[in-house]
Amino acid sequence: xxxxxxxxxxxxxxxxAAITVDRILDAALEAIxxxxxEDLTMRKVAARLGTGPASLYAHVRNRSELSDLxxxxxxxxxxxxxxxxxxxxxxxxxxxxxxxxxxxxxxxIAQATLTMVVPADLATLRVAEVMLALLLASxxxxxxxxxxxxxxxxxxxGYCLExxxxxxxxxxxxxxxxxxxxxxxxxxxxxxDQFPHTVAHAGDLTSGTGHDRxxxxxxxxxxxxxxxxxxxxxxxxAQA
Amino acid sequence: xxxxxxxxxxxxxxxxAAITVDRILDAALEAIxxxxxEDLTMRKVAARLGTGPASLYAHVRNRSELSDLxxxxxxxxxxxxxxxxxxxxxxxxxxxxxxxxxxxxxxxIAQATLTMVVPADLATLRVAEVMLALLLASxxxxxxxxxxxxxxxxxxxGYCLExxxxxxxxxxxxxxxxxxxxxxxxxxxxxxDQFPHTVAHAGDLTSGTGHDRxxxxxxxxxxxxxxxxxxxxxxxxAQA
DNA sequence: CCGGTGTCACGAACATTGTTCCACTGGCGA
DNA sequence: TCGCCAGTGGAACAATGTTCGTGACACCGG
Numbered sequence: 001x002x003x004x005x006x007x008x009x010x011x012x013x014x015x016x017a018a019i020t021v022d023r024i025l026d027a028a029l030e031a032i033x034x035x036x037x038e039d040l041t042m043r044k045v046a047a048r049l050g051t052g053p054a055s056l057y058a059h060v061r062n063r064s065e066l067s068d069l070x071x072x073x074x075x076x077x078x079x080x081x082x083x084x085x086x087x088x089x090x091x092x093x094x095x096x097x098x099x100x101x102x103x104x105x106x107x108x109i110a111q112a113t114l115t116m117v118v119p120a121d122l123a124t125l126r127v128a129e130v131m132l133a134l135l136l137a138s139x140x141x142x143x144x145x146x147x148x149x150x151x152x153x154x155x156x157x158g159y160c161l162e163x164x165x166x167x168x169x170x171x172x173x174x175x176x177x178x179x180x181x182x183x184x185x186x187x188x189x190x191x192x193d194q195f196p197h198t199v200a201h202a203g204d205l206t207s208g209t210g211h212d213r214x215x216x217x218x219x220x221x222x223x224x225x226x227x228x229x230x231x232x233x234x235x236x237x238a239q240a
Numbered sequence: 241x242x243x244x245x246x247x248x249x250x251x252x253x254x255x256x257a258a259i260t261v262d263r264i265l266d267a268a269l270e271a272i273x274x275x276x277x278e279d280l281t282m283r284k285v286a287a288r289l290g291t292g293p294a295s296l297y298a299h300v301r302n303r304s305e306l307s308d309l310x311x312x313x314x315x316x317x318x319x320x321x322x323x324x325x326x327x328x329x330x331x332x333x334x335x336x337x338x339x340x341x342x343x344x345x346x347x348x349i350a351q352a353t354l355t356m357v358v359p360a361d362l363a364t365l366r367v368a369e370v371m372l373a374l375l376l377a378s379x380x381x382x383x384x385x386x387x388x389x390x391x392x393x394x395x396x397x398g399y400c401l402e403x404x405x406x407x408x409x410x411x412x413x414x415x416x417x418x419x420x421x422x423x424x425x426x427x428x429x430x431x432x433d434q435f436p437h438t439v440a441h442a443g444d445l446t447s448g449t450g451h452d453r454x455x456x457x458x459x460x461x462x463x464x465x466x467x468x469x470x471x472x473x474x475x476x477x478a479q480a
Numbered sequence: 481c482c483g484g485t486g487t488c489a490c491g492a493a494c495a496t497t498g499t500t501c502c503a504c505t506g507g508c509g510a
Numbered sequence: 511t512c513g514c515c516a517g518t519g520g521a522a523c524a525a526t527g528t529t530c531g532t533g534a535c536a537c538c539g540g
Contacts, residue, residue, distance in 0.1 A: 019489075042527065052490045054529075059488095063527065114354070114401045117409050118423050125430065129438045132445075136437055144456070146444040151395060151457040154402065158394035161354045169357045183358045195365060197372045204386040205372075216384070217391040220464035221457075227467040228460070259518080282498065292519045294500075299517095303498065 019049060021059045025073050028066060029106060036168060037108030042066075065120075067112035072121025074102040074109070080130045088137040089222060095131060096156055096218055100211065103160035107168060110160035113153075128153070140225050148225050152218060159214055180206050259289060261299045265313050268306060269346060276408060277348030282306075305360075307352035312361025314342040314349070320370045328377040329462060335371060336396055336458055340451065343400035347408060350400035353393070368393070380465050388465050392458060399454055420446050 027048040032040055042053040042063060049055070060066045078098045081091045103110045119125050131152065135145035166180075187195075187202035198205065207213075267288040272280055282293040282303060289295070300306045318338045321331045343350045359365050371392065375385035427435075427442035438445065447453075 041525085043525085046490090052492090053527080054490050054492090055488085057528070058490095111354075114351075114398060115405055117402070117405050118426070125435060125438065129435045132437045132441065136441075142441045143444040143447060146441055147448070147453050147456050148460065150445070150453070151460070154398035155391060155395055158354060158398045162357070162394065165355055165357050186358070190365065195369045197376055198365065198369045201372065201376075201382045201386055204383040205390070207383060208387070213387050213390070216387050217461075220388065220391070220468070221460055222464070223467050224460035224462070224464035227463050281496085283496085286519090292521090293498080294519055294521090295517080297499070 019051070019055055019059060021069065023049060024056055024059060024066070025069055028070055029073065032070075032106040032109055036164070037106065037111055038168075064115070068116055068120050068124075070106075070109060071112050071116070072119075072123045074106070075099070075121070075127040076123035077102060078127055080126065081134075083130070083133045083137045085137045088134045092131065092134040092152075092222065093215065093218060095127065095134070096152060097211070097214075099127065099153075099156050100160055100214060103156070104163060107164040108161070110157040110164065113157040114161070135225070138222075138225065140228075144225060144228065148221060152221060155217055155221075156214075159217075259291070259295055259299060261309065263289060264296060264299055264306070265309055268310055269313070272310075272346040272349055276404070277346065277351055278408075304355070308356055308360050308364075310346075310349060311352050311356070312359075312363045314346070315339070315361070315367045316363035317342060318367055320366065321374075323370070323373045323377045325377045328374045332371065332374040332392075332462070333455065333458055335367065335374070336392060337451070337454075339367070339393075339396050340400055340454060343396070344403060347404040348401070350397040350404065353397040354401070375465070378462075378465065380468075384465060384468065388461055392461060395457055395461075396454075399457075 024045060028040060028045045031044045031048060035044075042056055045066075046053045046056055056066075060069070078095060080095065084091065103113075119128060128149065131149040132145060135149050136142065138145070140148070184202050184206045187198055187205060190199050192199045264285060268280060268285045271284045271288060275284075282296055285306075286293045286296055296306075300309070318335060320335065324331065343353075359368060368389065371389040372385060375389050376382065378385070380388070424442050424446040427438055427445065430439055432439045
């Protein structure tokens, strides 16, 4: 995908630059890598392509569509397994971890996932399809599998957004490893009579080296799904 | 935090207008109720108070702090139970449902929850404290309880954000009940060879009348937490 | 070889945003 | 009565997303 990918015969000669959707996405991802999704600007993307902001609107309807295409691009980089009923669990966790790593590599881009209503991009849908297929391979009923895959997607996005926001805030201040330590300290200094558990377990609340917390939550979801089959169908309660 | 205490005797007589943090929050919530959090503007809030935008900055550091205070306000409206080990599960689901309803009443405000790194507001922390307390009452180990409450909070925000975005998009088009039906149709019309499960279960993916999906996911989390205790500690896998 | 025709690039402009500056005021302590 | 100063708000600034209209360049029927 050098300068002139430009799938069909569009602009073959290519005397000048030939702005393409792909080049726009590349530039946008570079910009996000540097300054995060929040500071992503049509002007910055355009500047990276050596032009003005108006040039982008010939290939992208607006900023929102650009966001959709960006996560489509991210999803297209996820290596999708062919569902194997023997190890669907590990396969599912692996896909989730890939999504997480992609999103964490581009700080704040998870925002786009949550604002987007329905995936308009084929690559995104392909990831969703495989996640659903993996859960169905577990033997869960279709509706539960569908809802669980949706919940997992939502959680991944939330996790990445929170992580990116934390990293961003820790960079705003001068020090680098301040975040977790400082948050823990602030939690510890709360009035212990009003917040006994928060104070007592401040360490646990802020812990989670690596992505332990991430894996834990997804495993929790899968375990819940599995235990549900054992229980049989008692309508998963909820009286409120 | 000298500027934002404001509650007590400040400006008692109230000859003119007396801008307060509380009045700012009220105005902001009204604005959000009308046009959503995305369209919330310092100018709109100020206009609702009959003044210019500059007046707000004497009581609120910036838009981000305003957001924090807003969800603090929302959290302060949640009726918190005293944890009862006999029915902690229902209590937990009830608190989550209250949070959900508050957030859904103010479209898009869940955004603020996800952007916020650590809850700066006491009311928010109080909700988090009770959620943690309820999970601890279940007998779960502290770290698992802490992580689960975090995951639940993340999921609630994601769910509300998605729901608000869907409602917003369905209002942009003229019809009102278009969203779910149209999304389902679009999913059904995908190439069945590439997206067999998505096409087959489009109904399940888009289903979820009321908040079935919401309750389902949270129950899934809690069941996973419960089943974990039975298993004992085998380190919740994760090899990737 | 040429004039027409479309598509694409892009400088300039517009409306709106968050935020800051600074002149003004009105009430309270000395 | 005077001075002070917290609170107010009009005006301005830089930055944003988006659109308009002009230009250039490639293609194509003559």
